[in-house]
Amino acid sequence: MEQSSTSALLQGTVLDLASDVVSALRSGDHVRAGSTLTGGGAGEGVARAAVRVLGADTLLPSVLLRVPPEPAQLAVFKDAVAAHPPRDDAAPTVVWSHWAMTRALRRTERALGGPLADEPGTEPDARWLDDASWQFLTHQLAVLAPLALPGEECAVTRVARARPVDVARGFVRAVRRRDWQQAAGAGRWLTLLDGVPDTLGLEAGLDFVRLMGGSDPRVALQLEAARLMPAGVLL
């Protein structure tokens, strides 16, 4: 019981946080991006955990729109990075999402001209995707959608760039399964990849995913990111 009510609280906070990011991406308003974190609604620990779950995308408005984050929001982000390092035996997505956060933090701080956070740890490897089926590849990429950024260069983005048709197949599969979160994440990656078959109809596909699943702010976040991606330049 304890565990499930805590999970529900965390889940709710993640959704609130995702809504904040969606509002910020739509309006360019960085203040709203932080309201869940700075409004004192959630407890500190839960807020930190929620930021860890949403990951680097918590700072997406700053990274994509070049608006500086609220200092309080940045502080929680830093705390989340520090409080939830991956365990030694953590799954690759856990390791990579943490790495993505350290990367986003460093980018943001550099843009602010302040003292730099510690150099991100050594880039993890992407060997777990070496022989991945297109189904597994797409699922993992969708989980790691925060890495889908214009100009991002890392082992995971290199894998994605090498397999545009497979990611497109994964998008079709996700839509067919009505897994809107995976579809939105895969769709965000596809906006960045060359070699996606035209017949996929990505633009209409993203509109369709928004129609069917856009009420979930985590889905909406990926779709907003996808919308901004072609024009986006990394900080």
Add this chain to the structure above:
Amino acid sequence: MPSKDKVLEEVTRTENIDIDAVLDPAEPDGVFRDSRECAALALQSGGTNLLLSPPTPRPKKG
């Protein structure tokens, strides 16, 4: 200002959360449902009734 108990409770709760499981989620089962077919209105009637066919004219009063 949250009470001390509340803070303590929250810290305990947070430690209970398995964040790794959230960050490495399994794929949900697919949901499949296909469009049903509805016989074309007015073209294929189940019996003798033609849907959307004009109503039988009634004699007007007066």
Add this chain to the structure above:
Amino acid sequence: MNVRDASAHDVRVREVEAAALDWVWAHRDRFALGDDALAADGQVNRTWKPLGELTQVCASVSRCTPPGDPLHARASELLDFAWQQTHRGELFALMQSLEPFATYPLEVYAAFASAGLRHPGYEASAAVVARTRGWRLTEQYPTRRLGVLEAERRSGIRPHGGVPQALDRTWLGGLPEPWTFERQAGYALTHVVFHLTDWGRTARGVPAELVDYLLHWLPPWLDTCLDARMYDLSCELLAVAASLPRPCGTAVLEDAWRRVAAAQTPSGAIPEEGAAQDAAGPDPGPDPYDFTDCYHSTLMAAFAAALTTAATAPPPDVRHPAPRTGQHAGQGAPG
């Protein structure tokens, strides 16, 4: 081109094919034409349709296997059985007099004609009707239209229209967004490919852009149909994959065949969809499904397997028999 080593995968595909044909042979009486076949209120979908499907599949198996192969012999026996059911074609002539404007008798007949079983009298009378404007304007789904054109060609009748025009009006011909695929679109597209390739005989019949399109999107369609336990449509998609001039990817096919094989009962039957499995319960007997719940999927498994093993087998290359000309111009009716 496209010759790959026979692997463990092909062995399993052949086993699926052999078991499916065993089931068909054991249940052949259910394909027999009864009085219903000619009665004005008879159910065509329970009489002529299964017989036509049996014939088409056996024609393909027979073509894909060498004469000494036991599967070839089995398919030939079933073809003889089916042809006897039509009184060696006489019933087509009779149907022509009963329902002159129906297209299904010609479509069923075309399956026999493709196996070399022909009735010249019927062909001559069908040609008279096929010359009318009314026949040409019969309102049908675009996919079915394509099927009628191909049936005309196979039956020695001058096709009433062009294949490209008919193709353009189909779901597949318009290259739709692949994520809009669902059951009905799936069945439409598989039949478009069957008609374009003369049921797997001529891979060249598929225009290049359709080949690219299908090779891109067959994997997610197969994967999700199998997830949804739509075995019948999955087998049709496997037949499509084996009808293309280039292979679809070994991992995709191996995975799909493994899942189809897992759904096959000891009797060789494959259920159309998962609902039949649920109805059969956790401990089904060796032959648990009603004929109507499994005959089509079992036939389609045999069909897909025959095309797959032929596609992966060493020469003779059954995919490239004698050239046919003018297929896309809608001419080229064989003499």
